[in-house]
Amino acid sequence: LFFSEVSLGMQNDGFFRRANTDTNANKLFGQVMAHLFDSTRRIRELNYPWQPKQESSLFQLDTLKLTCNAALREFHMPAMGSAMAVNQTTKNMIVLLSLPTPPDRTASANWWKWIGYGVFSKRARAYSSLESLSLVNIRSLSSADMKSFAALISSEHPEEDLFSSGRGQIDERDATLKANTPIRWCDDDDSTLSFPAAIRHVRTFSDDGSSEWVNVIVPGFGKCQVQRQELDFSEVETINTPTKLISLTLSFEKIERTISDGLPEFLSTVGRHLLSLTLDLPDLSLEEREIIARCPNLETLSICGQAGNLQYHLADIGNCDGLTEAEPIGKISVPTLAGDLSDVDNPLVKCIRQVRVFPSLHLQTFASEMKALVRMLKKNRTLEYIEVVGFEQLEPHIGDLRKQHNKRVERSIPLPIENKTAFLSVMSSTSEHTKEVKKTKRVSSSQSSLKKLDHHVLAEIFGFASTPVRREVFFHWENDDMEGAEEVLTALFG
Known part of the structure; x- marks a missing residue:
């Protein structure tokens, strides 16, 4: 079965x-x-x-x-x-x-x-x-x-x-x-x-x-x-397991008091094998750079904080050495989070693709926090997904944030290798066909054009053919009776 x-x-x-x-x-x-x-x-x-x-x-x-x-x-x-x-x-x-x-x-x-x-x-x-x-x-x-x-x-x-x-x-x-x-x-x-x-x-x-x-x-x-x-001892079969544990989520109790002072040593012990890590605890004392130092091969890091959940795509950076000196992202309040995400020179900010925000339920504070998020999105051109969790009665205050939906960000999806191969194959076959059926003068011209497609020119062509990524802005409403709260509060990235 x-x-x-x-x-x-x-x-x-x-x-x-x-x-x-x-x-x-x-x-x-x-x-x-x-x-x-x-x-x-x-x-x-x-x-x-x-x-x-x-x-x-x-x-x-x-x-x-x-x-x-x-x-x-x-x-x-x-x-x-x-x-x-x-x-x-x-x-x-x-x-x-x-x-x-x-x-x-x-x-x-x-x-x-x-x-x-x-x-x-x-x-x-x-x-x-x-x-x-x-x-x-x-x-x-x-x-x-x-x-x-x-x-x-x-x-x-x-x-x-x-x-x-x-x-x-x-x-x-x-x-x-x-x-x-x-x-x-x-x-x-x-x-x-x-x-x-x-x-x-x-x-x-x-x-x-x-x-x-x-x-x-x-x-x-x-x-x-x-x-x-x-x-x-002669009949033991060797198990071939080239894979290792590469993805780990640690989610702590949210109501009762918890003990987490052993987390740094834990990550130092097991972190070198991890490619993906999610940390969900109310009072995380480790900064991003400390986590990255203990988990040097991480490609994706997700941190769930009081004001929001953040997902870092570290694989995009290539060399993470600069991240070990980067300033941490505040997750205690929405204004702090929005302010830190506005710092486009911070290499950590450039790594963050997805954010889920938990704003205040107080009307005046909620409106102020939405304005802070709008200001942040006008500066931040790398954030691809933002989700705001709140009550439906607060909807009149999200108009400006909605306008940030579908805005183009700086990342593009590269042209698939299959498309690149097909393009080069067509160009090559066209050149060969021209050799056979065209006049000598035309053959020379066709071959000359093909030679102009050097590495730089091809990179430019494929760059123009890439698909632009557009920002997604979503609002997740909770009912007054908190129906569906479990779904709403499920970690964004897991």
Whole structure:
């Protein structure tokens, strides 16, 4: 089966009600995780007549959405993290967190430790197909959380760091666990499992090379022990995953107090791989230049602030060195935002293509803010999209802003390479045809004209043929009873 989206709510108090013991419930949970993040990639080879042709690279699940209830216990994170690390079912995942309030330090550190292993670790980078991750409703990303997180990500032996176990005589290896093999589970010799099918990508660690029972990580079950003779190291299939996690969204809780002082270290640890980053938190202390310095390969940066959401297209700049010295864009109030976006000499302003603005609901203040936005748009010739969120009763005050719609901006869409190739092909074939059927004098003239189309002339021709980009101005009205508020306040860029 293949799905466009799978949404799973995981709550310990009700999700596994049919299980009559905690052990059975945990076993069921582990099996769900192991299958949800299966290490076998299944390619979509069946296409229906009414559907467009599918690419063979599509995954079994287009998007996986997990909702983690606060009642999840200590076992569940190892179950999730160990399975995520070998995921081959999806490349897009959304995790909605519901951790205790106030955040429990131990639970928070454990959560980030296993997210690190399942998504960012050496093992995950080698085996997981995940490309895009959204962590929503974050309540704690503390500096204390990040100390163990960063150590785990940089570790050459993350499994040993996870469980604070000793260094093994033999390096970590992947193996296939034979069918119907007894598995010691949860550090309890009496809690044993067995499965009728073989289990792939079982990971050994802290292996002394001689003991009968070996420490392993079983996808979906975390730390276990199995008998050495039941491990087959010869049948391990190498997973070819040239992709890495390149898109990340961090969205923090908006109502309760949150902790985010570990964000700088977090970005320093994982930022070098990212091409796209979205940060949604009420009190972001990092400036754009600090984020870019920690994420040097970013192509797109989206920041959600109190006054508006901004999207930066850093790939347009080419060399981001100048951005590290640029002045930050204020996002506390609409007048500050409009004023900063009017500074056309700021290289950061030139990167911003899209803005969503949250103006005041007070009539007089709203009118003043609209005037500030109009003044900004008359100066800023690079902003392509602006959306204003407000109430319909304020519509009489947006007339001047509407006039900025469909204005041409400085960017153009280049002529597609196919069109350029077709043009050159026609010119070349015309020249050859002229050689065959025209007089010698005419041939000489045609060849001379073709030679004049040097690189500079062709660039000018293709430049004139490019499509100009025009600014879009939109207004999104909220009803008085706030119907549709969830849709309105959804992040503009995600």
